Amino acid sequence: MPNWTYHTIDENDVLNLRALIGEEQRMLWKEQISEDYSHDELGGTSSWPELVIKPVSANEVSAVMKYAYEHSIPVTARGSGTGLVGSCVPMEHGIILDLSLMNNILELDEENLTLTVEPGVLLMDLTAFVEDHDLFYPPDPGEKSATIGGNISTNAGGMRAVKYGVTRDFVRGLEVVLPNGDIVEFGGKVVKNSSGYDLKDLIIGSEGTLGIVTKAILKLLPLPKKTISLLIPFPSLEKAIQTVPKIIKSKAIPTAIEFMQKEVIEDAEEYLGKAFPDHQSEAYLLLKFDGNSQDEIERAYAKVADLCLEEGALDVLISDTAERDESIWKARGAFLEAIKGSTTYMDEVDMVVPRSYVNDMVEYLHSIQREVGLRIKSFGHAGDGNLHAYMLKDNLSDEEWEKRLNKAMDLIYAKARELNGQVSGEHGIGYAKKMYLKESLAKDNIDLMNGIKQVFDAKNILNPHKIAQL
Amino acid sequence: MPNWTYHTIDENDVLNLRALIGEEQRMLWKEQISEDYSHDELGGTSSWPELVIKPVSANEVSAVMKYAYEHSIPVTARGSGTGLVGSCVPMEHGIILDLSLMNNILELDEENLTLTVEPGVLLMDLTAFVEDHDLFYPPDPGEKSATIGGNISTNAGGMRAVKYGVTRDFVRGLEVVLPNGDIVEFGGKVVKNSSGYDLKDLIIGSEGTLGIVTKAILKLLPLPKKTISLLIPFPSLEKAIQTVPKIIKSKAIPTAIEFMQKEVIEDAEEYLGKAFPDHQSEAYLLLKFDGNSQDEIERAYAKVADLCLEEGALDVLISDTAERDESIWKARGAFLEAIKGSTTYMDEVDMVVPRSYVNDMVEYLHSIQREVGLRIKSFGHAGDGNLHAYMLKDNLSDEEWEKRLNKAMDLIYAKARELNGQVSGEHGIGYAKKMYLKESLAKDNIDLMNGIKQVFDAKNILNPHKIAQL
Numbered sequence: 056m057p058n059w060t061y062h063t064i065d066e067n068d069v070l071n072l073r074a075l076i077g078e079e080q081r082m083l084w085k086e087q088i089s090e091d092y093s094h095d096e097l098g099g100t101s102s103w104p105e106l107v108i109k110p111v112s113a114n115e116v117s118a119v120m121k122y123a124y125e126h127s128i129p130v131t132a133r134g135s136g137t138g139l140v141g142s143c144v145p146m147e148h149g150i151i152l153d154l155s156l157m158n159n160i161l162e163l164d165e166e167n168l169t170l171t172v173e174p175g176v177l178l179m180d181l182t183a184f185v186e187d188h189d190l191f192y193p194p195d196p197g198e199k200s201a202t203i204g205g206n207i208s209t210n211a212g213g214m215r216a217v218k219y220g221v222t223r224d225f226v227r228g229l230e231v232v233l234p235n236g237d238i239v240e241f242g243g244k245v246v247k248n249s250s251g252y253d254l255k256d257l258i259i260g261s262e263g264t265l266g267i268v269t270k271a272i273l274k275l276l277p278l279p280k281k282t283i284s285l286l287i288p289f290p291s292l293e294k295a296i297q298t299v300p301k302i303i304k305s306k307a308i309p310t311a312i313e314f315m316q317k318e319v320i321e322d323a324e325e326y327l328g329k330a331f332p333d334h335q336s337e338a339y340l341l342l343k344f345d346g347n348s349q350d351e352i353e354r355a356y357a358k359v360a361d362l363c364l365e366e367g368a369l370d371v372l373i374s375d376t377a378e379r380d381e382s383i384w385k386a387r388g389a390f391l392e393a394i395k396g397s398t399t400y401m402d403e404v405d406m407v408v409p410r411s412y413v414n415d416m417v418e419y420l421h422s423i424q425r426e427v428g429l430r431i432k433s434f435g436h437a438g439d440g441n442l443h444a445y446m447l448k449d450n451l452s453d454e455e456w457e458k459r460l461n462k463a464m465d466l467i468y469a470k471a472r473e474l475n476g477q478v479s480g481e482h483g484i485g486y487a488k489k490m491y492l493k494e495s496l497a498k499d500n501i502d503l504m505n506g507i508k509q510v511f512d513a514k515n516i517l518n519p520h521k522i523a524q525l
Numbered sequence: 526m527p528n529w530t531y532h533t534i535d536e537n538d539v540l541n542l543r544a545l546i547g548e549e550q551r552m553l554w555k556e557q558i559s560e561d562y563s564h565d566e567l568g569g570t571s572s573w574p575e576l577v578i579k580p581v582s583a584n585e586v587s588a589v590m591k592y593a594y595e596h597s598i599p600v601t602a603r604g605s606g607t608g609l610v611g612s613c614v615p616m617e618h619g620i621i622l623d624l625s626l627m628n629n630i631l632e633l634d635e636e637n638l639t640l641t642v643e644p645g646v647l648l649m650d651l652t653a654f655v656e657d658h659d660l661f662y663p664p665d666p667g668e669k670s671a672t673i674g675g676n677i678s679t680n681a682g683g684m685r686a687v688k689y690g691v692t693r694d695f696v697r698g699l700e701v702v703l704p705n706g707d708i709v710e711f712g713g714k715v716v717k718n719s720s721g722y723d724l725k726d727l728i729i730g731s732e733g734t735l736g737i738v739t740k741a742i743l744k745l746l747p748l749p750k751k752t753i754s755l756l757i758p759f760p761s762l763e764k765a766i767q768t769v770p771k772i773i774k775s776k777a778i779p780t781a782i783e784f785m786q787k788e789v790i791e792d793a794e795e796y797l798g799k800a801f802p803d804h805q806s807e808a809y810l811l812l813k814f815d816g817n818s819q820d821e822i823e824r825a826y827a828k829v830a831d832l833c834l835e836e837g838a839l840d841v842l843i844s845d846t847a848e849r850d851e852s853i854w855k856a857r858g859a860f861l862e863a864i865k866g867s868t869t870y871m872d873e874v875d876m877v878v879p880r881s882y883v884n885d886m887v888e889y890l891h892s893i894q895r896e897v898g899l900r901i902k903s904f905g906h907a908g909d910g911n912l913h914a915y916m917l918k919d920n921l922s923d924e925e926w927e928k929r930l931n932k933a934m935d936l937i938y939a940k941a942r943e944l945n946g947q948v949s950g951e952h953g954i955g956y957a958k959k960m961y962l963k964e965s966l967a968k969d970n971i972d973l974m975n976g977i978k979q980v981f982d983a984k985n986i987l988n989p990h991k992i993a994q995l
Contacts, residue, residue: 166770166881189776212717221717223726224694239969244879246909247682247691247950249730251962251992252974256693256726260719277776300636306659306747351821409714411636439716480717492721499709504722506980510973522721 083107100141104151113269121236132263134202140485142262146520174204191278193219210260212481214311217438230270234512265511279345284374288336296414311343312438326393398447406471407480410440441480553577570611574621583739591706602733604672610955616990644674661748663689680730682951684781687908700740704982735981749815754844758806766884781813782908796863868917876941877950880910911950
């Protein structure tokens with residue numbers, strides 16, 4: 056580990072920072088700090104901040120950063136804390152900037168189809184707001200209580216990536232506070248931009264290690280007038296997943312293609328206390344189509360439905376009412392929580408492979424369960440190659456769990472590399488996955504990342520020990 | 526200017542490099558080098574290479590880079606040389622790597638909808654190839670004889686950005702030779718990726734200053750089955766352009782929205798020796814719609830046609846045959862060459878503004894012609910805010926031209942900044958626009974760009990003096 060030294064926050068710092076912030080209740084120190092601030096959703100990475108500050112403006116973020124920069128105090132940004140890899144956990148303690156109060160929707164510009172927001176706006180509030188205006192923000196990660204700032208920091212993906220892409224594809228411009236406290240803009244409302252290096256996309260997915268996003272200009276689309284879902288039972292998971300590349304090759308463009316297994320659906324039924332609308336099969340594909348007319352969508356899905364039946368699907372259940380749709384997608388949305396509830400503790404892998412290799416990866420996950428001695432459950436985005444695999448601790452001792460988990464992780468990431476995959480499709484690297492990132496990339500890539508980190512943050516005060524930084 | 530020193534290529538270097546390349550005819554030295562290699566399409570930036578090498582593989586590029594790195598010889602990559610800002614002009618002489626022989630289409634992967642290509646593939650060959658497979662590569666810059674490598678290096682945009690986005694949006698992965706000669710991969714065939722800093726997007730638009738692209742994995746879409754164009758005459762340019770934000774606000778999604786003025790259309794008629802299909806007006810909007818059925822497209826364009834008529838359009842001419850379409854789009858495609866042919870010399874501005882400000886900018890261009898004493902012609906992508914303005918030298922003396930051109934440039938870029946625009950929408954910064962980039966961005970942004978350049982290229986041998994590097 057490099058030899059960084061940081062200043063420990065003392066009473067004098069607290070007084071100075073309070074003068075910058077003004078309102079006392081927006082600073083938490085010592086026993087005022089709740090345990091939540093020491094971890095994220097998954098909880099595998101833990102470290103306490105010395106001080107929590109809840110800024111309400113870019114100017115406050117800037118003032119705190121300038122102070123931290125001058126005094127070598129580490130700073131870690133945090134949104135809703137719904138991450139899974141420890142990105143928002145302050146490994147060197149110092150200050151947590153809790154951005155949840157910066158939750159204003161600043162401007163809807165219908166002539167440019169952009170929405171300008173502060174980073175603390177929750178994804179569910181953002182999508183509700185734009186849908187009220189008959190507009191559409193397509194990125195659709197499962198966790199709707201995440202903040203848009205958090206989504207930008209991990210380049211969150213979600214279900215609709217098959218057709219629409221990921222968070223990166225919907226960020227036109229960012230206001231960012233640099234580690235030295237300067238407030239800068241990358242990109243803007245413009246649709247095209249070839250004006251120098253793409254600093255905006257460098258910030259997206261950088262997990263708060265290069266700068267703190269204080270404003271984002273998002274691209275919107277018109278809201279599709281109609282959506283339809285297809286729930287398609289297959290005789291086996293293999294049959295289901297092997298159909299996906301054929302759907303892509305058929306030139307249909309579904310909005311989403313998910314795969315689901317009976318065992319995970321049952322977890323969701325138990326977690327939600329609600330029956331899933333179908334029980335005939337071990338494995339399902341769940342597809343969504345959207346468009347502006349019934350005709351258009353029907354043409355698209357009829358072709359896919361026929362193709363699935365040709366490939367051995369047992370049935371094609373069409374869901375075109377909001378109620379039915381909800382019962383299916385709610386189950387899908389509850390998978391993470393449901394699996395979490397089915398065991399004592401778990402860890403996850405969020406690898407992405409070329410979508411033609413999804414079946415190879417899922418089969419591999421099944422095959423190693425006995426070898427490593429762990430239950431592994433998986434679900435995911437069959438249409439974009441992004442798989443979520445969950446290793447379950449169950450009744451294992453801590454020691455045995457660590458041993459088996461590490462073995463499973465090593466095997467899975469090695470397999471992902473073999474299939475030309477990447478360590479993370481949408482959850483990021485944070486603290487928990489950085490050893491695997493290092494193994495999966497060439498030394499040049501890691502060196503370039505750390506070089507860029509150094510350019511942005513020479514004093515290494517912004518969220519240290521994350522991504523490529525060992 | 527920083528104090529970089531480079532080694533001048535001597536006979537010994539030529540012998541050593543020849544040993545790396547093998548075939549003599551793929552190296553040009555001294556009088557073998559044609560004048561073309563000293564400039565790009567626009568010709569405003571001029572500097573000769575000492576040696577031209579035409580590699581046929583990433584390994585050859587790597588071998589040359591390793592040699593150049595060791596001996597501090599500057600290297601500049603070149604595709605078709607169709608750029609407009611001097612990006613491929615070797616300001617410090619040294620080696621030009623002419624990548625035009627690396628023009629193989631390597632793989633069409635229909636299960637992942639990707640196309641893997643070498644950088645020297647021409648855009649027109651690429652689009653023809655994928656369309657033969659009923660697939661679609663949407664980026665559509667006017668210059669079809671550009672290479673895909675050149676398109677990636679400037680993040681080229683084109684007409685279809687309104688609906689589909691730009692080159693960046695269709696690059697999934699890159700193989701890149703770094704200045705030290707190492708061959709690395711950024712991204713891949715994967716649809717999602719949150720695995721560390723986004724090095725792929727840093728390379729895209731970096732104009733050959735950070736690495737040399739030797740392979741690209743492109744994202745494809747199914748080819749829309751039907752396209753229709755609307756040519757819409759308006760009583761004035763102002764009326765035409767002011768209708769564009771209303772089209773966007775109406776939630777229609779045209780593939781392209783271009784504006785055209787009579788004077789530029791006349792240049793194109795003369796240049797092509799072919800009449801434009803309509804002459805009733807001073808100003809036109811040209812729209813394209815695509816989709817998979819006549820119905821779907823008709824629904825979309827009928828709404829827009831009505832809206833244009835409400836806004837004062839004189840007529841709506843529907844072009845749904847290939848012949849008619851060609852006569853319109855060929856004129857549009859010839860604008861740059863036609864304007865060039867109408868004067869002795871010209872220079873250009875490729876600014877991009879939020880699309881609601883296009884009219885302000887076009888009016889401003891008209892208004893300053895008298896003030897600066899120059900004819901200024903413009904056309905461009907009304908739907909995405911990217912305007913091309915051409916300052917014409919006509920019969921001015923060199924001295925007077927320089928003076929008036931600089932004044933016009935200063936005024937136009939100042940106006941673009943005032944409208945929250947950027948210096949370049951799609952042509953890049955290169956050598957010609959770097960002073961304007963510096964003026965348009967904060968010092969932090971420029972410093973970050975130069976810091977990143979230093980991380981990739983500590984010896985500054987790759988295409989020096991470009992983008993942010995004064």
